[in-house]
Amino acid sequence: MIEVKNITKSYDKTQAVRGISFSIKDGECYGLLGPNGAGKSTTINMLSMLFPPDSGQITIGGLDVNKGNTKVKSMLGIVPQEIALYEKFTAWENILFWGSVYGVKGKALTDKAEELLKWVGLYDRRKDNVEDYSGGMKRRINIACALLHSPKVLLLDEPTVGVDPQSRNLIFELIQQLNKEGMTIIYTTHYMEEAEKLCDRIGIIDKGLIIAQGTLDELKSQSQVNDMILVDCDRAPDEKMLSDKLKTTVAVSDKRISILSEDSKKDLTRIVTTCNDAGYEINRIDIQKGNLEGVFLKMTGKQLRD
C-alpha cells in the first residue's frame, strides 16, 4: 500500500530526514517510534503531501505522491499532532466542515458525521463548542474529522499527546478497531507502550534515519535485548562513571538510570553496590523484560524521552 524509498528533507541547514525507506502492507499498522526531533512529523508531512521530499520517492496505492496527485490526498485521513479544529465551532460543525473539504456531501455526510460522533462517544456533546471540550475529547474529534471520507490510509501524528490515561485507552481502542476493519495505519509516537500495543511493525527513527524496523519480536532479536533495569535515584547520577563501572549500556535521564542487562538477577547486586558506593540513594528499582525501550536504548545509546 505504501512504499517509501530513500526520502530526504532539509530545512535550511538542518537535515531532518536523511534517507528513510520502508514499506507498509494493506491493512497493516506501522509505528514510527522516535524521540522529539527524530524526523517523524517531517516524514508524516511528506506522506500527507504537505511538501515533497528533497529526494527519494513515495507511492501510496501505486500512485506517486511526489507528483502532487490529489487522488492520493483523497485516500488519506490525516490526524495532525495539533488539535486542528475550529475551537469556536461545535463538534458537529467541525466534523461537517472537514467532511465537505474531502468532498463528502448531503445525507452521506450527515449520516457519517452522526456515526463517527457516536463512535467517538461525543454525539451527546455535538452541539457544544470544541473550546469547551477536555483535551481527550478534542483528540477524539480530531480523529473523527479525518475519517469522514472513509480513507484507505490513516496517518496519525502523535495523536495522544497531552491526554489523560483514560482518554488514551479510548483512543487506542478506536485505532485498533479501525485497523481490524482493514484500514492501513501509520502511527508516530515517542511512547514505547503505544507502539508495542498498537503496531504490527515498528520503525525506530532517530536523527532522521530509521535505525531498525520489524515486529516487536524481530526488533528484540535484532538488538539481542534481554532485560532493562530502571533505577530511580535521589539525584542525577553520573552516566559515564556508571557506564565505565557496570560495563554495559547505561543512559541517565534526570534521576533515572536505564541499564541494559543480559541477566538482571546477576547484575542487580552489582548495580545496587555501584550506586551505593557512588553515594546515590536508591528510591525505586524496576526490572522490565525485553521491550522496545530496551531496544531503543541498545540501538541509540539513549532513552527515548531524552
Next chain:
Amino acid sequence: MGMFIILKKELQAFFKDKRALMLGILMPIILITVFSLAFGGLGGKGKDHKIQLLVCDEDKTDLSKEMIGGLDSIESLAIFTTTTDSALNLVKRGRYSAALIFHKGFTDSVKAVKHLPWELKYDATRSIEMGMVQQSLLQNLYGKISKMMNEKLIIQMKNFESNSKEINKLMQLKNSPLQKVPDNQGVVQALAGTAVMMLLFSLTAMGARLIEEKENGTLKRLLSSPLKTTDILAGKMLSSMIFAICQLFIMMIFSSLAFGLVLLPNLVPATILIIATAFACASFGMFIASIIKTREQAQGVSTLATLIMSAIGGSMVPSFLMPQWMQNVGHASINYWAIQGFFDIFIRQLQITDFVFLGRVAVLIGIGATLSFFSLILFRNNATSMA
C-alpha cells in the same frame, strides 16, 4: 525580581521576531514622513501644491490673451488652456479643479466699463479650493483691469471713490459648481473616506486569520486535504469580500437614514462601486496575509499599510490639499479610486455609463486582480513554511 524575569522574557520574544522589530522601529518613522508629506500642502507654503485650472478664451482678443498670459505667473496655479466644452467636461468629471472662462465680449466690457463676462466653474467636490483660486485671480488681474476701467470711469464720472466700488462690482467673478452641490456633501466625504479606511483595517485583520489557522494547525490540515491552495485563498478572499460588501452597504444605509445621503436613485452605480472596492480591499487583505508570518508582523504591516494608503489616498485629508506629487502617489492607493468613485456618484452625479466612473471601477478591479495574483503566488510559495 519576578517582574524582571518577565521583562527579560518579553524583550527576548520581541527581539526574536526581526521583521516585527523592524516594523516597530520603522513604523513611526514612516508614518511621520508620510503624514508630513501628505499634509505638506496645508501649511500654505507648499510650492508643490498647485491647483489645476483650465482657462477658456472665448473672447480671443489681445486683452484676454494678455490676461491668460498673466495667469501663468501665479505660483499656486497650474494653467492649461482649452475650449469651453472640453473644460466643462473635464471639470465635471473631476479631472481638473475648475475652469475660468473669458466669455466673448470680455474686452468690450472692459472698454465699455460693463459687468465683465467671465466666470469660474468648478468641481463641487473641490469647493474648498475655490476661495484660494478667486483670491489668486483677483490679486493678479484686478490691477490691470481696474486701471483700464478706472481711466474710462474717471472720464465718465469724475468720482474716484465711487469708481472703486463700481469697479469691484463690475469685476465680480461669477462662480458656481458644475454639479448641484448636495446639502450633505460632508456626509459623502466622511462616508467615502472613513468607509474605505475602516474596511482596510477590518480586512487586513481578517487576512491575519491565516496566522490563527497556522497556529492551531488547521492550515496544515487544509493544505493536506484535496483542496487546492487556490481554493483555500479564493474562499478566504470571497468571505472577506462578502464581509466588505455588507460593511459598505450598512455604512451607506446608515448615512442615508441618519444624514440623508441620496442612496436609492444611485443604488446601481453604488452597488457596482461597492463590489469593486470590496474586491480591491479584500485582495489587499489577502496580500498582507500572504506576506506576514507572525501575529506581530500582521499587526504592524496591516496598520502601517492601511494608514499610509489612507493618508495618501485622501481618507484623512482631501487629496487636493496635498502637494501635487503626493496626489500622484495617492493614485496607487485603493482609497483614492474608491473615494473619487463615491464623489462621481453622489456629488458629480456622473452617469453609470460615464467612462470616468467606469474607469475608476476598472482601476479598483485591476488593483484587486493584481493583488490577488501576487497573493496567490506568495501563498503558494509560503503556504508550506507557514503551516
